[in-house]
Amino acid sequence: MMILSGILLSTPAAARSPEINDIQLGDTIFVYESGLNLSKLRAHVDYPVTSLRQYRDDDPGNAFINEIPISDDTSVTILEGLVGDYYGIYFAYNPTNGTSANRNVRILKPTLEIDVVLAHPYHYESAPALERIPDTTRLAVKIISPDVGNYYRVETTNYAEVDIVITGPAGAETTMIGNTNLAAVKLTGTETFTDTDANRGTFTLGQMGTGRYEIQARWKKPQAFANYAEDSNIISFTIGTVTPAPTPTQIPTTPEPTATPIPTPTTGPVTPEPTLTPTAEPVTPEPTPASSAIIIPLTAFALILFSYYRRERV
Known part of the structure; x- marks a missing residue:
């Protein structure tokens, strides 16, 4: 096994003829090809193809969006740089005859x-x-x-x-x-x-x-x-x-020793220190001053006694 x-x-499928480089109307050609004979794309035998043009929406009535110049339509090289990203339908062009819808080829990349x-x-x-x-x-x-x-x-x-x-x-x-x-x-x-x-x-x-x-x-x-x-x-x-992969040998893992917990030292009951209750010193209240309503009569009474005492002495 x-x-x-x-x-x-x-x-x-389409075919070229009579030789591989002889291109007919509607044929497909490829970038990199050289020596292609495009003379069958002429509108008139006396007016060679001077360029291949690609038109917007493949309609020659629209503006062309790419053009490949041709100096000799009996030996044409399709350069990738001239095609760029514009692959598809190209129409044969001559300034005298212009172009027509049926005179075209398709350019693709192999x-x-x-x-x-x-x-x-x-x-x-x-x-x-x-x-x-x-x-x-x-x-x-x-x-x-x-x-x-x-x-x-x-x-x-x-x-x-x-x-x-x-x-x-x-x-x-x-x-x-x-x-x-x-x-x-x-x-x-x-x-x-x-x-x-x-x-x-x-x-x-x-x-x-x-x-x-x-x-x-x-x-x-x-x-x-x-x-x-x-x-x-x-x-x-x-x-x-197919060789089955060997099963790796499992090496037994030695468990790490469990650390013996350090005993917590036993402490005797803690005798709380006596709380000193401060001795309150007796507070002697300040004498309340006598009311002025009492002081005035007493003063008058003292003056009467003093006056009486003097008369007795006299």
Whole structure:
């Protein structure tokens, strides 16, 4: 038993003719392409296309919002810097003829995405979504490139191609897994599966050995895509025999000794000190002065006695 863990990371098809660089009305072209022949977009044979214009709401009656200048409409290079963020419908323009609604092409960016899936007929099952995969499980790579897969072709030939590159544990790169060659996979539609080609077949984890791997789709054809277009996401995964993790040995914990409490010293009953009651000294009341109503009669009576006493002496 092996384990695989990791992160993975339309419209109707149109065709160019007679050659891949010969662009017809309504075709889809891609940034990075070069040598494109746009002469079929001329309104008149004597008036070459001088620019491609994108109009607001894809209506040539509105103001244009981006323009790609063209010096020779028989050999045109679509630079990413000239397109910027303005992907979509562009109309052929000439200052003499102006433009018209049917003389247009669509400009897109080539994109790639991959996933590892179970082999046919189980392509909808993403392999990393399964917890455990037996090393004999047949697998394939799903390549997602809806625009290039549908529009870069001449009838049923001259498709864009990618290499599925596997980086092994030591860093070496290859397009082989066992006897399965994953080089030069043709992009024939929105999704392409590497096992739909009878000459290519499937692969298993058992053919790869243990270790950490990466899988990526890289542009091979056209050369402009290989030179400038971004390759796919990278799927990183590890193959190895499942070994249960050892249970860690529990080291017994010696409890810390409990401290003996210090006894509280016993104290005898406390005899309260006697409360001294202060001796109150007797208070001698002050004499109350006699009323003036009493003093006046007494004074008169004393004068009478004094007068009487003198008469007796005389």
